[in-house]
Amino acid sequence: MQIVVNGEPQATDASTLRELCEALGFKGDARVATAVNGDFVARTERETRVLKDADRIEIVAPRQGG
């Protein structure tokens, strides 16, 4: 399955958002937040969020800001 993670196209076997996060090395308690196709997906919903081909995933963390 081809998806886009943080703007970069890539292939994945993960079937849920949680599996994707784990596959990318984000542990369960990592301070990251997620969105799929432009909509926020809460941490608690990652497990039930099924991925499909061409999904666009955002995985973000706290950074400096003005």
Added chain:
Amino acid sequence: MQIVVNGEPQATDASTLRELCEALGFKGDARVATAVNGDFVARTERETRVLKDADRIEIVAPRQGG
């Protein structure tokens, strides 16, 4: 029938907007424009525009402006 003309309550026997204009001394070619209950009524529609109780009529003319 009680109506409001240019903000002033008054009684009228006019059944149409055209009759009202005539009753108020505005001739057919007077350079005035009209609205009823907040909506513009074109000169050509005054004859067919039937008035009803509590209608609010505006009759306006060109003036100075900035």
Added chain:
Amino acid sequence: MQIVVNGEPQATDASTLRELCEALGFKGDARVATAVNGDFVARTERETRVLKDADRIEIVAPRQGG
């Protein structure tokens, strides 16, 4: 003898500036400074400074300033 003290005309019997100061109630250690006819007269010179008719005396003290 008629003199002017701080802008006010007055008569005096004092023959020196020191005598005038004393006559006006300024003690020897009073924190006042003096000028005669527009020129500064130091405290130490008051005793020897002879007054003459029409002299204009200034006797000033510290005040607020900006």
Added chain:
Amino acid sequence: MQIVVNGEPQATDASTLRELCEALGFKGDARVATAVNGDFVARTERETRVLKDADRIEIVAPRQGG
């Protein structure tokens, strides 16, 4: 005799300011004004103004200005 004309040192045989002007090619009616050693010398006085060694001469003409 060594003099300075308009800031440039030069030798001259001229004995008067008028002779110097002529030697430099300024005709009698040229629209130039003169100074010697910092002082203005009027056109009418050039003939009688005797030059001496080390004199500093200015010969100026109208120019653009702001």
Added chain:
Amino acid sequence: MLDTPHTTSPETADASSDALTLYGHAFSSRLLLGTARYPSPDVLTQAVKASGAGIVTTSLRREQAGRDGSRFFDLLSALDVAMLPNTAGCRNVREAVATAHMARELFDTSWIKLELIANDDTLQPDVFQLVEAARILVADGFEVFPYTTDDLSVAERLIEAGCEVLMPWGAPIGTGRGLANPYALRTMRNYFPDVPLIIDAGIGRPSHAMQAMELGYDAIMLNTAVALADAPVDMARAFAMAIDAGRLAARAGMMDERDMAVPSTPVAGTPFFEFDGG
């Protein structure tokens, strides 16, 4: 009803080498003059003539019974200028739309100076209702002159709505303060290089109008500064000259500002100068 501004001699867009073109109509003057607050109709007439304005703004107001409504219109018609009616005093979209329609019928023009006022303190536009009303009126066939601010996001919405001219304020109406934010107005000019931009409101002195023209604005709309001058007719002429001069200067390429002084008179050849300091 005509879809052109009412004027007996409309110039065409190529009538002049530096015409102001608004909705396809060309004007040699870059001053739009308001018609309110003059000491008398006669002074108004003379001021309009002295200003050289090709466009004057007007309003509509309630008429007294028995009048024929044409006195003021006839006064202006004699002046051979385009009339640009406004929606001054409107507080909501519905009022503004109805007023625009009445104006179109009264003044025989599809031009409308769209004003939607947010509050009495500043008489600033309510930018949300302004955009909404502009959309409706453009769809109804109007050619809209929106009284707006220097806000670029509002300006873009107005252009999207179909406005071909924008009228940002210089300062609140009637204050005479000039350009309250020249930096923002300069930015706006640069951001919309091809849209006719007319400063509307806040101009108090001819030098204010000139400053705006030097910034590259296309035209100036004003009223109070002329009408309330001690000598309105002379002031109208002063504004006309200032605006023409500002336009000319903007096109003639003004010098840049510098921090340090530089002599205008040439330094070379200065008498008495010597290397030792002379």
Added chain:
Amino acid sequence: MLDTPHTTSPETADASSDALTLYGHAFSSRLLLGTARYPSPDVLTQAVKASGAGIVTTSLRREQAGRDGSRFFDLLSALDVAMLPNTAGCRNVREAVATAHMARELFDTSWIKLELIANDDTLQPDVFQLVEAARILVADGFEVFPYTTDDLSVAERLIEAGCEVLMPWGAPIGTGRGLANPYALRTMRNYFPDVPLIIDAGIGRPSHAMQAMELGYDAIMLNTAVALADAPVDMARAFAMAIDAGRLAARAGMMDERDMAVPSTPVAGTPFFEFDGG
């Protein structure tokens, strides 16, 4: 040697209802134009004509051997304007006095624009030497136009010295910054209501000149802003218009600034208005 400015058609002081009168000579234009830094003599000539200036400033500089010195003079003479020679570049009283005398002979005029420069950074006047030189020159029969600052104590000394005109700077020469201290210039205008005051130096844009005229200044002297414009001739005309318009505005009584907005279009009779808020 004449004691009048060199011009073939001097206007008399009553030639115009609003003439600028300087040392008994009247001028209809209130612009004094410098003659330096133009791209060519031809552009200079055209710019002077376009400006309508009645007075131009000049200098004197060292002449090359063999020249007859009259080329530039003849160029200006053809323009029928008064010439006001300056002492630009002078750093001390003696230089300035000698320069003034040379200028009087060269330009057939007792007018002198007196400049005594204090430093290169600002080219500001050295106010001490300025006053001293003015005293000497007035005693020598000159009519002095002193380049000064907005300092009132200096101005009073210059007037006491016999100067009948003052030329305060707007900003340092050649900076084009406009009026660096409008507040002080306004104070100066009010303090000397009857002395001709000419802003000299620092003007960069026509709106700067106009602002000064609106403050009540009598005339504007400028050079770089025209000479270094992309189109000097057009810019000369723009300044001429701006200065005339500023004069007209100052006399026509400008409106006062306000903090709060006030409608220009009348409120009475606004359609849709009702007591419940309409």
Added chain:
Amino acid sequence: MLDTPHTTSPETADASSDALTLYGHAFSSRLLLGTARYPSPDVLTQAVKASGAGIVTTSLRREQAGRDGSRFFDLLSALDVAMLPNTAGCRNVREAVATAHMARELFDTSWIKLELIANDDTLQPDVFQLVEAARILVADGFEVFPYTTDDLSVAERLIEAGCEVLMPWGAPIGTGRGLANPYALRTMRNYFPDVPLIIDAGIGRPSHAMQAMELGYDAIMLNTAVALADAPVDMARAFAMAIDAGRLAARAGMMDERDMAVPSTPVAGTPFFEFDGG
């Protein structure tokens, strides 16, 4: 997820006699400091401490695979300040809303600094999308800090949408120009006397921040002016002092400006004074 700003020692609203209260939380400091563009994390840490800020702004950005995302968060957590995440870079409502939700989860706070940018030249807010996003986020339980302009009609919509704080810009982000339109900002302050108003963006110097506080603004948000100073830590302290001093001055009742001078030292009793002029 908490609905309070993340800080280990939140002050309560009555903790101080002159606290800044934002959505029920009280802060003794009236400076909000951005955390971007510092030379190093260590300088950032020191600058936050030196500033005394009770609130710092943050963002969220894409994380690299394998990271645990907490490094920057932990750095700030150690500083005992409230974090106010922003939506910087968002161009439309949907992005802004999703970003706000991610921020709420990441920073354990319902506070969001809502930025919806209209264009790159000015980075000004898109006021239409701003209001729309504010409505959605308030409905979703956020406490919104909208980055807005000095436009009163926009401000009123934001307040209607449920914003209890407004953050008007002083000038475009990162320009350091200070208050581009002090007149409009003064009007805004007077129009909303009871709404906390925080100047956000454009501050370049401590005197700019102080001027805003003297106008009666409640607080100042800034970043670049500290981060890009030669000595950021000292500059943070300078801003803290300026803002505190400005607050103090605004409450201490500043003197009015005058046109004419008036002596400070008393005139009565001046030596050498006489009626003939002394």
Added chain:
Amino acid sequence: MLDTPHTTSPETADASSDALTLYGHAFSSRLLLGTARYPSPDVLTQAVKASGAGIVTTSLRREQAGRDGSRFFDLLSALDVAMLPNTAGCRNVREAVATAHMARELFDTSWIKLELIANDDTLQPDVFQLVEAARILVADGFEVFPYTTDDLSVAERLIEAGCEVLMPWGAPIGTGRGLANPYALRTMRNYFPDVPLIIDAGIGRPSHAMQAMELGYDAIMLNTAVALADAPVDMARAFAMAIDAGRLAARAGMMDERDMAVPSTPVAGTPFFEFDGG
């Protein structure tokens, strides 16, 4: 007679790493406070303390017969500050010189704040008499603090006369207008990088004082802005903070102004960004 300012605990010039040094005496505060126009002696005392000022200005005035003249002096002596007497109200050199001598005896100090007033409208210095009096007083052993303008040619004469400090005005005394000509004051600062320059007069708000410090001025002298505040003691503290913060900022290297916006929050890694515009 002492040749030092009267203070019971003079700091030495190396007491502080950033001391203000005037005629060999070092002060940690960069505020000089006037002592006139306070509501009461008690408020004056508290304001001086709150200001942290190391120097206060004073005058001398005619004393009533029978007084011992020391009440005001004793009030200030208790405050442990240096006293700087002025010659306020003097109109000619002779008065100023005599006043300075009387002040030296009265206040046990060779310091004198030299004021020679040109006119009542502006209370500006008469720059000619100022320089003349400065020469005389320096020869008489005084350490002169001249109240002057931003004129560089005057400043150079004062320095030549032996003044080691200059006190240019910001605006006319008592007007509270702030820096009337920041451009000229910036030029002055750059022209005299090593001379202590103290802004004297015209300061109305702490942000005015801060602006001057940001320009690099060494200290600020003020009176009316504190004395006529609604809460003079708080205002004194606000000025103290503003001046310290301005000094700190000037040394911490402020960012440069820009025309175009630049994001503070990093652009890289912005979520939802895509090459097709995302």
